[in-house]
Amino acid sequence: MDESDAVDELIVLYLQGRTTRAQEEEIRSWRSASPENESRYQAFVEVWQRTAVAQPREVSFARPTLSDLEGRVRRRREAVRSLAPGMARTLRWAAVVILALGIGALASTLFTDPDSAAYAFVTEVGTGDGEMATWTLPDGTVVRLAPNTRLQVRQDANLREVELDGRAFLSVRPDPTRPFRIITPEGEARVIGTRFEVNTTSGELDLLVVQGAVAVSGGGREVEVRAGERSRSQAEREPQIETVRDVEARIAWLGTFLAFESTPLSQVAAELESRLGRPIEVTDPDLRARTLTGWFTEAEMExxxxxxxxAAAVQCVSAGDTIRMTAGSGTAP
Known part of the structure; x- marks a missing residue:
């Protein structure tokens, strides 16, 4: 990572209110060192103000649709794109961080009270023809909805439950004390923490596990579905499990959307390799076991x-067409 990138990251942390006192002093010293530094800082502030997520006190609590929420994020992204090309290049890191906030940050401010020790969260959302949406639930679970999908969510201090009609990809935040339940007309699934796809559009509960495991119920029987396996069941039919050879092809409808939940870096690299079309190597066993949590949508794979x-604090370098991840903080090619 060069000095310019390090400064950019520090400014982003400062604007997010996540810096230490020593880092705040470092920012102040850097700004006062030259007029160019101050101009660069003010450029960051301009982007941040034009793309900032609304604060809870500014939000109407009339229930918005996911289209409304995504429209707000889209307008903020367009504000970034409208900057002069030179400024946009300088602030690429800031734009990526803002992009990573996405619709989930908006949904959290709209529907949760961060000052409350206990909360009750009940809502229903949906997508229309040709529409997809990403949503972060109060517990940190990320949901990507396919077109023509309805989702009802119920969460409190003891419960995590959703009813689904349609197709969705979920990255569930682990919580052994509150297993995550999915209810459909064709059966139920019980999750502790994993990534998986659920599809009810064909009149059955069709579930594909990408990471972790899910217990699926149907026909009076519960079976465990593991990573790389697909289960198909109905209310009166026991789940049938099969191995899926090409998981990425099955979830190609997600497009540029990616979500990781305590995912080993080896698996993160494999999924990025599939999307980017370039080999990505992680040979160090310790690095391969390092985990990552986060989600991205509508971002360039690079x-x-x-x-x-x-985020993983690894050095990424190009060797021909291959990207190698090695120990040490660094940047991608």
Missing amino acids: DVVDLVCR
Whole structure:
């Protein structure tokens, strides 16, 4: 990571209110060192103000649709794109961080009270023809809805439960004390923490596990579905399990959307490799076991790789067409 990138990251942390006192002093010293530094800082502030997520006190609590929420994020992204090309290049890291906030940050401010020790969260959302949406639930679970999908969510201090009609990809935040339940007309699934796809559009509960395991119920029987396996069941038919050879092809409808939940870096690299079309190597066993949590949508894959390298504190370098992840903080090629 060069000095310019390090400064950019520090400014982003400062604007998020996540810096230490020493880092705040470092920012102040850097700004006062030259007029160019101050101009660069003010450029960051401009982007941040034009793309900032609304604060809870500014939000109407009339229930918005996911289209409304995504429209707000889209307008903020367009504000970034409207900047002069030179400024946009300088602030690429800031734009990627803002992009990573996405609709989930908006949904959290709209529907949860961060000052409350206990909360009750009940709502229903949906997508229309040709519409997809990403939503972060209060517990940190990320949901990607396919077109023509309805989702009802119920969560409190003891319960995590959703009713689904349609198709969705979920990255569930682990919580052994509150297993995550999915209810459909064709059966139920019980999750502790995993990533998986659920599809009810064909009149059955069709579930594919990408990471972790899910217990699926149908026909009076519960079976465990593991990573790389697909289960198909109905209310009166026991789940039938099969191995899926090409998981990525099955979830190709997600497009540029990616979500990781305590995912080993080896698996993160494999999924990025599939999307980017370039080999990504992680040979160090310790690095392969390092985990990552986060989600991205509508971002260039090169930017996602860059952000993953920074978040995982690994050095990413190009060797021909191959990207190698090695120990040490660094940036992607």
